[in-house]
Amino acid sequence: MVTYEEHVPLSEEDVPYYEDVTPGSGCLPPGAWLPGSDAARLPLGGTWRFRLSPTAASEDASFARPEYDDSAWEELRVPGHWVLQGHGAPAYTNTGYPFPVDPPRVPDENPTGDHRYAFDLPADWPAGSAALHFGGVESCARVWLNGSELGHFKGSRLPHEFEAGSLLRPGRNVLAVRVHQWSSGSYLEDQDQWWLPGVFREVELRHRPEGAVRDAFVHAEYDHRTGQGTLRVDSDPAGRVTVPELGLELATGESATVPVEPWTAETPRLYDAELATSGERVPLRIGFRTVVVEDGLLKVNGRPILLRGVNRHEFDPAHGRAVGADVMRRDLLLMKQHNINAVRTSHYPPDPAFLALCDELGLWVVDECDLETHGFAQQGWRANPVDDERWTPALLDRARRMVERDKNHPSVIMWSLGNECGTGRGLSTMAAWMRERDPSRPLHYEGDPGCADTDVYSRMYADHAEVERIGRRTEEPLPDGTLDARRRGLPFVLCEYAHAMGNGPGGLSEYQRLFETYERCQGGFVWEWIDHGLRQYTADGVRYHAYGGDFGEEVHDGNFVCDGLLFPERVPSPGLIEYKKVIEPVRFEAVGPDGAPGAVRVTNLQDFADLSALAFPWSYEVEGLPVAEGTLAVPPLLPGESAEVKLPAPPEDAPRDGEALWTVRAVLAEDAVWAEAGHEIAWGQLPAAPLPVPRPWTPSAAPRRGTDRTLTLGPGVFDATTGVLSRLGGSPVTGPRLDVWRAPTDNDEGAPWQPGQRCGPEWRRIGLHRMRHRTDAVTAEGDALVVRTRVAPAATSLGFAVVHRWTSDGAALRLEVAVTPQGDWPAPLPRLGVRMGLDGDLGAVRWFGGGPGEAYPDTSAAARVGRWSLPVDALQTPYVRPQENGARIGVRWAELTRPDGTGLRIEGEPHYFFTARRWTSEELDAARHTPDLVAGDRVWLNLDHAQHGIGSGSCGPGVLPKYRLEAAPAAFAFTFRPLE
Ligand code: IPT
Numbered sequence: 001m002v003t004y005e006e007h008v009p010l011s012e013e014d015v016p017y018y019e020d021v022t023p024g025s026g027c028l029p030p031g032a033w034l035p036g037s038d039a040a041r042l043p044l045g046g047t048w049r050f051r052l053s054p055t056a057a058s059e060d061a062s063f064a065r066p067e068y069d070d071s072a073w074e075e076l077r078v079p080g081h082w083v084l085q086g087h088g089a090p091a092y093t094n095t096g097y098p099f100p101v102d103p104p105r106v107p108d109e110n111p112t113g114d115h116r117y118a119f120d121l122p123a124d125w126p127a128g129s130a131a132l133h134f135g136g137v138e139s140c141a142r143v144w145l146n147g148s149e150l151g152h153f154k155g156s157r158l159p160h161e162f163e164a165g166s167l168l169r170p171g172r173n174v175l176a177v178r179v180h181q182w183s184s185g186s187y188l189e190d191q192d193q194w195w196l197p198g199v200f201r202e203v204e205l206r207h208r209p210e211g212a213v214r215d216a217f218v219h220a221e222y223d224h225r226t227g228q229g230t231l232r233v234d235s236d237p238a239g240r241v242t243v244p245e246l247g248l249e250l251a252t253g254e255s256a257t258v259p260v261e262p263w264t265a266e267t268p269r270l271y272d273a274e275l276a277t278s279g280e281r282v283p284l285r286i287g288f289r290t291v292v293v294e295d296g297l298l299k300v301n302g303r304p305i306l307l308r309g310v311n312r313h314e315f316d317p318a319h320g321r322a323v324g325a326d327v328m329r330r331d332l333l334l335m336k337q338h339n340i341n342a343v344r345t346s347h348y349p350p351d352p353a354f355l356a357l358c359d360e361l362g363l364w365v366v367d368e369c370d371l372e373t374h375g376f377a378q379q380g381w382r383a384n385p386v387d388d389e390r391w392t393p394a395l396l397d398r399a400r401r402m403v404e405r406d407k408n409h410p411s412v413i414m415w416s417l418g419n420e421c422g423t424g425r426g427l428s429t430m431a432a433w434m435r436e437r438d439p440s441r442p443l444h445y446e447g448d449p450g451c452a453d454t455d456v457y458s459r460m461y462a463d464h465a466e467v468e469r470i471g472r473r474t475e476e477p478l479p480d481g482t483l484d485a486r487r488r489g490l491p492f493v494l495c496e497y498a499h500a501m502g503n504g505p506g507g508l509s510e511y512q513r514l515f516e517t518y519e520r521c522q523g524g525f526v527w528e529w530i531d532h533g534l535r536q537y538t539a540d541g542v543r544y545h546a547y548g549g550d551f552g553e554e555v556h557d558g559n560f561v562c563d564g565l566l567f568p569e570r571v572p573s574p575g576l577i578e579y580k581k582v583i584e585p586v587r588f589e590a591v592g593p594d595g596a597p598g599a600v601r602v603t604n605l606q607d608f609a610d611l612s613a614l615a616f617p618w619s620y621e622v623e624g625l626p627v628a629e630g631t632l633a634v635p636p637l638l639p640g641e642s643a644e645v646k647l648p649a650p651p652e653d654a655p656r657d658g659e660a661l662w663t664v665r666a667v668l669a670e671d672a673v674w675a676e677a678g679h680e681i682a683w684g685q686l687p688a689a690p691l692p693v694p695r696p697w698t699p700s701a702a703p704r705r706g707t708d709r710t711l712t713l714g715p716g717v718f719d720a721t722t723g724v725l726s727r728l729g730g731s732p733v734t735g736p737r738l739d740v741w742r743a744p745t746d747n748d749e750g751a752p753w754q755p756g757q758r759c760g761p762e763w764r765r766i767g768l769h770r771m772r773h774r775t776d777a778v779t780a781e782g783d784a785l786v787v788r789t790r791v792a793p794a795a796t797s798l799g800f801a802v803v804h805r806w807t808s809d810g811a812a813l814r815l816e817v818a819v820t821p822q823g824d825w826p827a828p829l830p831r832l833g834v835r836m837g838l839d840g841d842l843g844a845v846r847w848f849g850g851g852p853g854e855a856y857p858d859t860s861a862a863a864r865v866g867r868w869s870l871p872v873d874a875l876q877t878p879y880v881r882p883q884e885n886g887a888r889i890g891v892r893w894a895e896l897t898r899p900d901g902t903g904l905r906i907e908g909e910p911h912y913f914f915t916a917r918r919w920t921s922e923e924l925d926a927a928r929h930t931p932d933l934v935a936g937d938r939v940w941l942n943l944d945h946a947q948h949g950i951g952s953g954s955c956g957p958g959v960l961p962k963y964r965l966e967a968a969p970a971a972f973a974f975t976f977r978p979l980e
Contacts, residue, residue, distance in 0.1 A: 017152050018056060018140040018183040021104045021390050023397035026143075026151015028131060028161040030404040031215035031236075033352040034275075037282040040126055040207035042119070044175065048199075049116040050076035052087045056110040056180045063114050064144035064176035070116050079322040081138075081198035082113050088181075090320070090534060092548035094192040094557040095420075097375040103383055104184030111181040115199060118174045125168070129208035132164040132175070135201025135351065136321075140183030144176040154185030154394070157201075157321075157348035157370040158401035164205065175203075187385055188394065190375045191347045191419065193313055193561065194532060200322040201351055211237055211279025216252075218408045219440065222262040222288040224302030229260030229288035239277030243286065246271060262301050263287025263410040265341045266609040268362030270410070285359055287410025293442050293455045296473075298491040298522050300364075300413060303639075305607050306515060307364060307523030308583035309342030310335065310565065311496060314350055317535040317545060317568040328354045330570055331529065332361050336674035338565075338572070338580040339681065344495055344525045347372050347419035349402045358411035361674055365411040366444055366495070366525075369402050369430070371395065371418025387424025399430040403437055416495075417445040417453065428453050446495045450483045457487050460496035460527075461956030464510050467494065471518025494524030499955035500575045501563035502746030502879045506858035506950030507960055508582040516605070526579060527955065532561045533568035533880040542931045545880045559746070562880040563954065574853045574862075574877055581683075581862035586614065586666040588684025591644050595690040600664055602634050603642035612636040614681060615669040620651055620688060623658030624848045624867030627651050632664060650688055659848075659892070660688040661865055685865055694909075697814055697975070699783040699807035711778070713785050714808025715978050723778035723787030723804065725836075728813065728904065729978025734837030736974075738791045738802045738819065739942060741768050742830040742884040743925035750953040757958030759948070762827040767793025769925065783807050790822075798823035812977040817945075818969070825967035828959070830884070832970060833912065833944030835921075840937045842896040842903050843872050845916055849891035853877075856887060856913075858949035858963040863889045872896075872916045872939055882927035887913040887947060895979060896939065905977040906943060912972070913944035945972035 017025075049070040051063070062068060076085055083090045088111050091098055099107050132145065138156035142149070146169060150162040181197035217234040231248065232255035233241045242249045246258050252275070261269040273284040289301055297304040312331065314321045328351065335343070343363050345354075348370035358365050376384040385391035399417070406412055415434050417427050431443055431453035442455035451457055457470070469475045470492050478484035498505035505526065515521045533545025545568045548556035562568070565576035585606045590597035604611050616632040628651040635643055647662060654660060666682040668675055701714045710726070711718040717727035725733055742748075744760030751758075763769065776788040785806040792799025798821075805816040817834065850863030852870065854877050868888075877885035888894075891914040897903035906914075917924070918935035921942075927933050949963025 015105065016056070017142065018180045019104050019106060021184050021394055023155055023394045024151060024153030024160070026162060027153055028163055030159065030401045032217065032408050033159065033405045034213060034216060034282045037213070037280050039209055039212055039280050042122065042125070042205040044117060044119060044203040044205060045078050046117070048076050048078045049073040050082060050087070051114045052082060053112045053114070055108050056112045057108065058112070061144070061178070063116065064149070065147045066172070066174040068116070073116070076115065078115065078117070078199045078203065079201050081196040081200055081320045081322060083196060083198070084318070084320050084534070087113070089551040090194045090196055091551060091553045092194050092556050092561045093553075094560050095190065095374040096378060096555055096557070097187070097190060098195060098553070098555055099182060099186070101375060101379055103187045103385060106182035106184070106186060111197060113179045113197065115177040115179065116174060118172055120171060121168055121173055123170070126207050126209065128165055128210060129163060129212070130165040130168060131161040131206045131208055133159065133161045133202075133204050133206055134199070135159055135203070137177070137179055137199045138181075138197050139185045139189060140180045141199070142178045146173055154183050155370060155398050155401060156185065156189055158398060159405055165208065185394070188371050188373060188398070191372045194320060194534070196320040200320065209279035211277050213237075213239070213275060213277050213280050213282050215404065216275055216282065216284070216408070218284055218286055220286045220288045220410065221290045221440070222260065222301050223290070224262070227259055228257050229262070230255055230257045231286065231288070233275060233284070235275055235277060237277050239275055241273060241275050243271050243273040260288045263289045264300060264608040265362040265364045265411070266606055268360060270359060284408065285356070287359060289410050291413045291441055293491060296489050296491060297519060298442065298456060298493075301608070303607055304519060305364065305522060307342040307493060307525065308340055309344060309364070309523060309525035310340055311344045311346035311525045311528040312350070313346055313528060313530065313532065315530050315532050317533060323351060325353055328357055332357050332363065333674050334566065334570065334572065335363065336361055337679065338576055339583045339585060340579070342366070342523070342525065344368060344416065346528065349406060352405060355406055355409040355411060359409050363411055364413050365409070366414045366416050367402060367406050367412045368416035369398050369418045371398055372420050373422065374420035376422065381422045384422050384424055386421045386426040389425070392426045392429050395426040395430050396433055399433055403434055407438055412441065414442050414444045414456070417443065419446065421447050423448045444493075444495065450478055450480065451487045451490060452483065455490065457490040457492045458495045459492070460494065461499065461952070462494060462497070463957035464507065464514060464960065467511065467514050467521060468518070471514055471521045473520060491522050492520050493522050496527040497524045497952070497956060498526045499563055499747070499952045500526055500528060500565045500573070501560065501954040502881060502883050503856070503877070503885050504745065504747045504859060504950040505575055505952040506747065506856065506963065507952060507957070508579055508859070509861050510960060512582045526565060528564050530564035530566040530570065531568045531880050532564070535568065538931050544929045544931050547880060559881040567878065568880065574855070574859065577853050577862045578859050584682035586611065586682040588664045588682070588686070590686040595687045597647060597662070597686045597688070599644045599646045600632070600662070600684065600686060601642055601644050602637065604637040604639055606639045608639055610636045610638050613669055613672070614666045616664060616666055618647070618662060618664045620654065620660065620662055621866065622655045622660045624865065627654045657692050659691055662686045662688045663864070683864065697807070698809055701808040701810050702783050703780045703785040711785060713806055714810050714813050716806065716808065716813045718785065720778060722775045723785070723789070728976060729980065731839050734938065736815065736834035736836035736943065737773060738789070738800060738817070739835035740800075740829045740832055741771065741921050743882065743921050744830070745883045745950060746881065746954040747951050748830070748884075748953070750958065751955050754953050754956070754958065757951070757953045759827060759830070759953070759958070763830060766796060766798060766827060768830060769922065770794065796823070798825060812975050814973060814975045816971065816973045818971045820969045821967035828948050828964045829967055830948050830965070831942065831944045832946045832965060833942055834974070836941050836943070837938040838896060838904065838941060840918065840939055841898045842939050844897045845870055845872060845875060845894060846897070847888060847891050847894035847914060849894070849911060849914070850889035854886050855889035856947050856950045858951065858960060860889050865890060872918060875916055878930050880930070882924050882930060882933055884921070884924065886917060887915045887942070887944065889913055897979060901979065903979045905979055907975040907977070908943065909973045912974070913942070913947050915942040915944070916940070943974055945970055
């Protein structure tokens, strides 16, 4: 075994401590984080004193003296980041280092924060040893207590402790911490996130009585064949362990095997225990489970698991990575409520309290080390620290601080070496150490295609086709046959997929089908959980969220930091609603002839739990209105089982003239820790009756020429020259005219490394954002007013020939549109439909179709057919960087009304995408932040026959072929019915 001490750093240069490659000096050896013991503890968070210097140059440590006068210093909240408290500014880069790459050196401009905290030691504080604990400091800290230096450390999201007992004094004590924003450690912390220096996790003093626990390691395995758990707790020093509920009382180091209920993410059974040594009593929460890779599969307690995961960064829009217990709990409740069962702690170990909550609430955790050197990719991976012996002690220190701290959490099922470091001997050394220290957990690392050090094959952003090949174990071979054979035998996870930046991600359902089809595909982790938009206010007090570049950074990656399923304030985005539906652990499918299902097939897609915790309400709906409701009797199916459950007879008194559907749902039968009874887990809709025959359309009015260059047809008045509708039912309207433009989404814009699928730039190149309209003919043809136009962008011969055929039955107007593309279209179209402007007082929308949230062709799983109503303002999805949003899919009809109930009803044939907003697509496109969008005096409608899919091209694959909107002839119709 390679030990940590064996690696002697070779110091080539005489550099200051914050630039040398060592992890630090003076710290206590790492051990398990064991909160709640009976030893005295003094939290040291609060209002500290703070001084910021622009460089690290000062050797002057006089501020560390207790008597130093800090009265002129500022106040700073600790835990916290100084850049979020008015000192300096945050900066965002994805992979590029925000300083010259010359490891391990950092620039002179190295913001350095001196911190002082004076505290009173409680009168009853016991004498003897005490550990001064830092949960996380970015990126390098040097520490003094009462003027004596304790040491220094790097490793921002890892714990560090100093022995401080002999320095404590009765009464006033002064802690001084000098924190450098940049250090050699920064080279190892190139994660895609804000650079946020500071003391951002808890600081505390822990009394260490004689005989206190230095370290404890809980080994709690579960044998699914016998139903027995085996417990052994190793402790330094030795002691005794009691588990009252299991009647166990053992010496440490001794094992016992007894019948237990296992821990799983679905059934997070914990046993309260206590470890007592001669000096301390420590509560433990024990979960029995066994994780193995066997038969090419990742199994827990003997069964393969399916990871329905997310990548979680620690983030709060006001406090950055200083996240409180409330934020951690909120994240986990939201995850559980949205069917998420797994977290990858991208890309560093989280606050340990988060893992305790994962144990309690039930999540599978991939605990990732605080390590990423992605910026070296831009240098062809030259001088990559993970492949340079001098850095190995720092790497091992990081591995060790993570594993030792977190090893007792049943939720942690894999260790991850880090993210995006390329390959190197240092990683292998970390892996070897981890295997030796904790053989009970498989290892994960994505960055090495050969998987030399890992137990699972992991990829990020692989497209569906590649995932399918991997699922079949027919992926491209590695050049090395032995490695290839080994990798081909490994289970597969997507450690990142479905880039949730802005509108999207699209294509989730298709990934899920692959995961469910191929046992090798054990799921994945959506990138990522939350947008890291920082809360800001305009001069007028309007809240918005900032992204890269908003703080004057000289290099930055814009809004690539806003790519989560939650908006920054933790409001679920449509992407999260979609993901919840796609990964629902219960599935409903129609059984029987189309439009007359006699039964529904219910499948339990969970891995461990039966269905006994769920109830199954159904409703029978006509035109979106419930006619009858009840509860299905579904047997408590075991994991993987399905059953056909008979549906009741359709209600006899149900109206016959509307579209009829069954909606079947799975809800919590009783309160759970993470949601209340009635909380919805899954749902399905089945057509309940053949569609009624639509009423025939009989035009009865003919176009009439007016005196003032107008044409009148039924309730419509048209401009006789352009053929454009100008009044409808007495109200002014603009359009409708053909529209193919949408404000490109982040996924439309694509990423430089996905050159083939950057639709946004291509659309702009062709000129879809500046289409011109030409009227070719306005003619009366029988009952119809026919308007022929050509719609095209400047500088190309591409265009559309459009024929608008207007008819009226006297009360309503019907528009039939026939579109023929001209030229050789090099790109798919953003959308295809018509745009029209209405009076701004038409502020309320009611519709029958998909809802309640937005949906696009490949993000439509969560759209439920029903009758919905929302104000126009609430139809907007406030993406941090404004972009196309808010379409409602499968709309049969929509009504826009004024407060007095008058307005307009629009029926579509076929169903259409309905979008309404108080600004135009051009204004949406121009906006950089949400306050840039200012409501005008019109409501702009897009009535779309089709939309291009969304995909995941902002980082991963683009739109699947079946969701691409290729330019092709199309015909569609709308009926406009004034509501009076
Ligand atoms: C990948 C990173 O691992 C992750 O941290 C994040 O940057 C994500 O992408 C995109 O948001 S790396 C990517 C360039 C493939």
